[in-house]
Amino acid sequence: MEELLKSLNDRQKEAVLEKEGALLVLAGAGSGKTKVLTTRIVNLVKSGVSPYKILAVTFTNKAAKEMKERLSKMIGEEVVKKMWVGTFHNICGRILRFDIENYQSPDGKKWDKNYVIYDDTDTNTIIKNALKKLNLDEKVYAPKLIKATISNAKSKMQDAYTFSTRARDYRTQRISEIYEEYEKQLLLNNAIDFDDMLLLTVNLLSTNEEVRNKYHERFSHILVDEFQDTNLSQYMLIRHLYSNGKTDEELKGRSLCVVGDVDQSIYSWRGADYKIILNFQTDYKNTKLIKLEQNYRSVSTILDAANAIIVNNAERVSKNLYSTKGKGEKIEIYEAQDESNEAYYVVNKIRNNVSNLNECAILYRTNSQSRALEEALISQGISYRMVGGLKFYERKEIKDIIAYLKLLYNRHDSQSLKRIINVPKRSIGDSTVKKVQDLAGSLDCSLFDIIEDINEYDDFSASVKLKLSNFKLLLDKLDENKDKLSFPEFVAFVIEKTGYLAELKAEDTEESRSRIENLQELVNVARDFSPEDEDNVLGEFLAQVALVTDLDETPDTDNAVTLMTLHAAKGLEFETVFLAGLEEGIFPHSRSLGDYSKPQDLEEERRLMYVGVTRAKQKLYITYAKRRQMWGKTVYYPPSRFLEEIPYNLTDRHVSDGGSLSDERTSTFRQAVSKLKSDRSGYVEKTNSFGSGFVAPLQGPQMQSISKVVKPKPTYNPQKDQPKTNFTKREAFVVKNEQNKINDEEKVKKILENNPIQKLLEERKKKEAAAAAVYSSSTSITQKEFQKGDRVFHGKFGIGHVEEIKESGSSKSYLIDFGKQGKKLVDSLYQNLKKF
Ligand code: ATP
Ligand code: MG
Numbered sequence: 083m084e085e086l087l088k089s090l091n092d093r094q095k096e097a098v099l100e101k102e103g104a105l106l107v108l109a110g111a112g113s114g115k116t117k118v119l120t121t122r123i124v125n126l127v128k129s130g131v132s133p134y135k136i137l138a139v140t141f142t143n144k145a146a147k148e149m150k151e152r153l154s155k156m157i158g159e160e161v162v163k164k165m166w167v168g169t170f171h172n173i174c175g176r177i178l179r180f181d182i183e184n185y186q187s188p189d190g191k192k193w194d195k196n197y198v199i200y201d202d203t204d205t206n207t208i209i210k211n212a213l214k215k216l217n218l219d220e221k222v223y224a225p226k227l228i229k230a231t232i233s234n235a236k237s238k239m240q241d242a243y244t245f246s247t248r249a250r251d252y253r254t255q256r257i258s259e260i261y262e263e264y265e266k267q268l269l270l271n272n273a274i275d276f277d278d279m280l281l282l283t284v285n286l287l288s289t290n291e292e293v294r295n296k297y298h299e300r301f302s303h304i305l306v307d308e309f310q311d312t313n314l315s316q317y318m319l320i321r322h323l324y325s326n327g328k329t330d331e332e333l334k335g336r337s338l339c340v341v342g343d344v345d346q347s348i349y350s351w352r353g354a355d356y357k358i359i360l361n362f363q364t365d366y367k368n369t370k371l372i373k374l375e376q377n378y379r380s381v382s383t384i385l386d387a388a389n390a391i392i393v394n395n396a397e398r399v400s401k402n403l404y405s406t407k408g409k410g411e412k413i414e415i416y417e418a419q420d421e422s423n424e425a426y427y428v429v430n431k432i433r434n435n436v437s438n439l440n441e442c443a444i445l446y447r448t449n450s451q452s453r454a455l456e457e458a459l460i461s462q463g464i465s466y467r468m469v470g471g472l473k474f475y476e477r478k479e480i481k482d483i484i485a486y487l488k489l490l491y492n493r494h495d496s497q498s499l500k501r502i503i504n505v506p507k508r509s510i511g512d513s514t515v516k517k518v519q520d521l522a523g524s525l526d527c528s529l530f531d532i533i534e535d536i537n538e539y540d541d542f543s544a545s546v547k548l549k550l551s552n553f554k555l556l557l558d559k560l561d562e563n564k565d566k567l568s569f570p571e572f573v574a575f576v577i578e579k580t581g582y583l584a585e586l587k588a589e590d591t592e593e594s595r596s597r598i599e600n601l602q603e604l605v606n607v608a609r610d611f612s613p614e615d616e617d618n619v620l621g622e623f624l625a626q627v628a629l630v631t632d633l634d635e636t637p638d639t640d641n642a643v644t645l646m647t648l649h650a651a652k653g654l655e656f657e658t659v660f661l662a663g664l665e666e667g668i669f670p671h672s673r674s675l676g677d678y679s680k681p682q683d684l685e686e687e688r689r690l691m692y693v694g695v696t697r698a699k700q701k702l703y704i705t706y707a708k709r710r711q712m713w714g715k716t717v718y719y720p721p722s723r724f725l726e727e728i729p730y731n732l733t734d735r736h737v738s739d740g741g742s743l744s745d746e747r748t749s750t751f752r753q754a755v756s757k758l759k760s761d762r763s764g765y766v767e768k769t770n771s772f773g774s775g776f777v778a779p780l781q782g783p784q785m786q787s788i789s790k791v792v793k794p795k796p797t798y799n800p801q802k803d804q805p806k807t808n809f810t811k812r813e814a815f816v817v818k819n820e821q822n823k824i825n826d827e828e829k830v831k832k833i834l835e836n837n838p839i840q841k842l843l844e845e846r847k848k849k850e851a852a853a854a855a856v857y858s859s860s861t862s863i864t865q866k867e868f869q870k871g872d873r874v875f876h877g878k879f880g881i882g883h884v885e886e887i888k889e890s891g892s893s894k895s896y897l898i899d900f901g902k903q904g905k906k907l908v909d910s911l912y913q914n915l916k917k918f
Contacts, residue, residue, distance in 0.1 A: 381410025
């Protein structure tokens with residue numbers, strides 16, 4: 083332990099050694115927050131705390147795995163196994179596995195301990211069933227959008243009933259009915275969804291004192307990483323587990339340590355709220371606050387750039403970080419001609435300058451950007467791994483559209499036909515497909531052969547025949563345009579005419595938008611594609627895609643570049659980092675820029691940029707393209723504003739000399755592919771690792787076009803504007819920090835004004851108090867009493883009949899039929915309900 087402590091600075095040591103009470107470590111990127119958590123756990127164990135008593139929460143499974151590995155090295159695997167180290171979902175899953183049977187929801191629902199967790203596919207089916215039952219149209223109430231709405235409500239701890247009481251307009255009221263039905267279906271299946279894991283655990287702990295006491299007793303030391311990205315239910319969970327309504331005096335011998343950085347809060351779109359961490363000291367009155375100021379990760383050039391970027395955010399608490407890792411090299415900023423030129427610049431830099439691929443990451447804002455980068459990496463034989471996502475050609479939407487293209491190329495490709503016959507939905511069910519398949523099997527022909535002559539078979543109903551004939555007509559219509567349109571136009575036509583795009587647009591979720599971006603990228607691939615035989619574009623294109631997918635099947639390698647979105651990069655670090663696609667509209671993303679966006683959205687994008695920059699230890703490259711393809715058309719985005727926020731003296735800025743690399747890129751890619759083809763025909767060099775040498779390195783015009791150096795334009799230099807002092811760097815930092823501290827309290831106050839979390843908590847407190855009043859008094863004056871069959875008037879839904887009385891403990895609710903408005907479950911505490 084002595085050794086471990088020696089490796090920490092004084093503030094870190096303090097955070098590790100403080101064994102009691104609430105502790106908040108608020109510090110910038112790379113200051114050792116995660117290291118403090120890990121060392122703190124070791125110290126607790128070494129000083130006699132039983133590992134059973136320790137609960138550590140990380141943001142991702144990957145982070146949990148890494149933390150366990152690190153701890154195992156220090157205190158042994160057996161000891162680590164006794165602790166609970168995992169994400170909020172893991173932890174809740176474990177609690178529910180033991181205790182879900184001890185929970186009953188206010189409207190009387192109960193689950194048994196063999197509950198199953200429904201994933202997205204399962205919940206999607208349930209929502210579709212609910213829509214059918216309620217006679218609502220899937221096109222108007224897109225299942226994924228409904229799921230996102232329900233999920234959002236759950237992250238704010240709104241159950242179906244609470245949601246229905248807030249539903250003002252017609253649409254939201256219908257959604258509340260779907261929500262109610264969805265919950266019923268889950269229960270019938272003894273199932274819960276991902277959001278329920280948190281919600282049910284929090285509800286279980288808040289309603290069942292015995293269970294709450296059990297876990298409170300068990301976990302006397304709780305640690306949470308990345309606390310700036312917690313949401314309301316996660317916050318409540320920690321509150322129950324740690325304080326359990328006790329006073330500081332009663333909490334002696336226990337500890338809660340949370341660490342975070344407000345500047346790295348990047349998940350507000352998933353319900354996270356950094357105001358929770360800002361509020362921490364108010365919630366836990368005797369919190370000890372520790373700020374870490376030394377960054378151990380990055381050289382000062384990188385850190386100064388990160389600091390210069392984040393100061394442009396208005397809503398933040400100022401802090402500063404200094405590095406003692408030396409100045410390091412300048413940040414290289416490269417203006418590419420287009421996305422392939424950008425990708426080749428990145429790959430070329432990796433080939434020439436990166437010796438350990440595991441210490442190199444390429445980060446981007448949106449998933450669709452990975453395509454050009456993947457292609458360049460593949461063609462240069464550099465292994466890569468994707469974190470938190472699928473490789474481009476493995477993504478569902480890409481596979482679906484490729485299946486359409488394959489089918490249009492060869493209608494007898496029954497595998498492709500099966501994949502998309504009901505995608506998007508055409509009400510052609512599995513049983514119909516099976517029937518077609520059986521028939522095709524017995525007649526020894528393709529599925530399409532059957533569909534083409536469907537009217538000749540008696541085994542199908544008229545409506546099924548019609549649907550299948552329409553599907554054939556669709557294929558014919560697509561086919562007709564194959565030669566009329568240019569190839570990229572044709573791919574875009576398929577995406578649109580099949581209804582695929584419309585379905586995604588109707589979904590209107592974060593995920594569906596990302597899928598649309600990927601499809602857009604597929605059209606760009608088609609545009610970039612130059613066939614050898616103009617009469618067989620589609621065939622050649624499909625052959626190339628098949629080869630890319632094949633080339634891509636890299637054996638698990640220990641030496642690979644990491645590709646991921648900026649969101650997935652939180653908490654990680656690499657020697658060399660590339661940030662690609664720094665253009666207005668891409669990063670910051672267009673959704674943060676439009677007329678309807680809020681200033682907070684842009685600030686969140688800037689925090690994401692701060693996260694990206696601070697992932698780099700030694701060297702940072704940033705790239706942007708002058709033009710880019712969108713749906714096969716060229717668009718020109720200006721360079722990202724974040725580039726202007728980096729002081730010029732920290733950067734080396736280069737531009738491509740103007741020659742487009744697209745043609746050369748294609749030919750290089752072709753060379754790679756055909757080289758592989760010939761390799762495969764004889765000796766197969768399956769390895770795809772760096773330097774396998776089956777592709778010639780970039781040379782000639784490609785290299786020349788990416789190496790012109792530009793003199794910096796002295797248009798903007800924030801450092802120049804700062805007053806000159808005679809202080810040393812460290813002294814200047816201390817002075818600045820002191821000045822910042824004076825403003826901090828004011829700032830936090832301002833940020834917390836109108837704090838929605840606070841409001842929600844107050845609302846919840848009121849609700850709990852009301853519920854407690856009912857529990858404690860059997861003759862509640864507020865509870866409304868009705869009999870089955872009573873005619874009642876509801877303040878919002880109008881006149882209805884009490885159909886059922888549901889009682890659980892001392893709480894009671896009525897299932898009331900409001901005719902056209904549907905059936906609602908109304909709590910007996912609802913005051914605006916009268917006999918009529
Ligand atoms: P982030 O905000 O990005 O999650 P963090 O604050 O959690 O960053 P860590 O990942 O814990 O920072 O630490 C950053 C790097 O600095 C790690 O490589 C870690 O090992 C190293 N480090 C932390 N503290 C020290 C120290 N006192 N001496 C040497 N290296 C340290
Ligand atoms: Mg960390």
